[in-house]
Amino acid sequence: MGEAFGLIIVRPLGLILLAIFKAVGSYGLAVILFALLVKLICIPLAIKGKKSMLAMSALNAELQQLQKKYANNRVKLNDEMQKLYDKHGVNPMSGCLPQFIPLPIMMGLYYAVQQPLKFMMGFSDEVIAKLANEVGVDIATAGYYGQITIAEKLGDMFQSAGNVWPEAITKITDGMGELLNIDFHFLGLNLAQTPSITDPGFIWIIPILSGATAFLSSYVMQKMQNMPSNAAAGQMKMLNLLMPLMSLYFGFILPGAIGIYWIFNNVFSCVQEIILTKYLRGKREKKEAEEAARIEAAKEAKRIANREAQRQQSLEAKKKKGDK
Template identity: 30%
Template sequence: MNIFAQIFGYLLGLIYGVVNDYGIAIILFTLITKSLLMPFTIKQLRSQKAMAAIQPKMKEIQEKYKDNKEKQNQMLVELYKEHKYNPLSGCLPLLIQFPIIIGLFTAMRQPGEYVFVNNPELLAKATEQTFLWIGNLSVPDLMSNIFSSGPVWFLALPGLMPIISSALTYFQMSSMNSATGGTDAVNNQMKIMQIIFPVMILFWGKTMSAGLILYWTVGSIFQIVQQYIMKRPAKGDVN
């Protein structure tokens, strides 16, 4: 994963050198990296939509041949061939993206090691720049960034950026679930994750840097727009 962290850290450093604003640099960096990953994401979404399209026929086969697994598998394979669907096509994009995403998070989490290499002065200047209501992108965005006084427990709660990111993650997953369909068991699991994952994002907001949460927030907006476009009816989605 280190090589990906070095590559993306170098890219973020280049962008910052042009705009001289760490918050704007993170936004541009997010848009660039999401655009690079777009072909894999589109392939994954198309695979999920194709699975949803043949799901009724799959259920029929599974029910009809529930006592004959060999025949069931044979009929499913024929169904996949008929619709030119590869069950592994939805997994491969995830496997390709995984090391890239880890590298991105590593670079964002350790900007001193991967973004502003051997340049502590530039690191301090960049991460301590004010962005919107956030006074320092290198530390978590807490309620203390918005409220100057109040109970200690309240000021230590995740701030506005983690709340926005959590809400966007919820809507992103909701949009993805409604677009892909699936079995009842899969749908129930996705609904559970739709609740758990945004809560995790909110919880991480207490410890992750505001810069990393900003990256996740912008990325969620990008993916929501992408999913909205992909949801529009188009010929050849199944194929």
């Protein structure tokens, strides 16, 4: 991981996660609220993507006509489809972008979870090395989750000392960062643990739910969007098939905290999809109904004006005939 990515992306995410954790006192709940916060921040982009998808659905009839007309000329079909999109100001791929946004955030959260001493508490590598030595962890051989192991052992020391930090630990960390006792357990699961496909256990519930909720999210999206049958829709459907498999895979190679984040990201996505679709579709239908009513009113006004003009002409004709 580059220093710039750590400084610009991971550290701010770690601070946000830390702030939520300090507010609620539960690591698992903090991860869930973090996922909700990300979803709320991304709502403007989600609305833009949803509007584009609804606009695509409105063009479905015209797109099908183009597909029939240019069934044997793929190049011409793509050109005409692009002209249709440009005419109505539609970007067929803008609806896919909101699905990719959680991925870099998940990467940043991964490092914040993997290295809580550095990215949540703000300790330097030197301080972390001293803490590792104090709790008996060989940082050089501890592997990817060495900092989690150190944090867990620090938590054990904190509890053993009567919920206070031993003097040796405070001497190392005083003024160097914000030392906190993080309990990684949530609903009987150790969120610092990475589920192993070769070691079945209750923690398997995390990758299983991750894949299941991703499938549910894809299903809800397809049902709500009423996608037109074109190349962009095919790409979207392929993406919706891949997401559950990716979620299941991530669930088995990343710490449980990332799986919890992904599960609730999927759940919040389902709720957001249903609410935004109903709201924006209702708003669009209301606008179309008002426009249709305006056009009909204009036609009626024109008909009334024509009848009045004909009546005036008839009166003038009768008057002229009477004068004669």
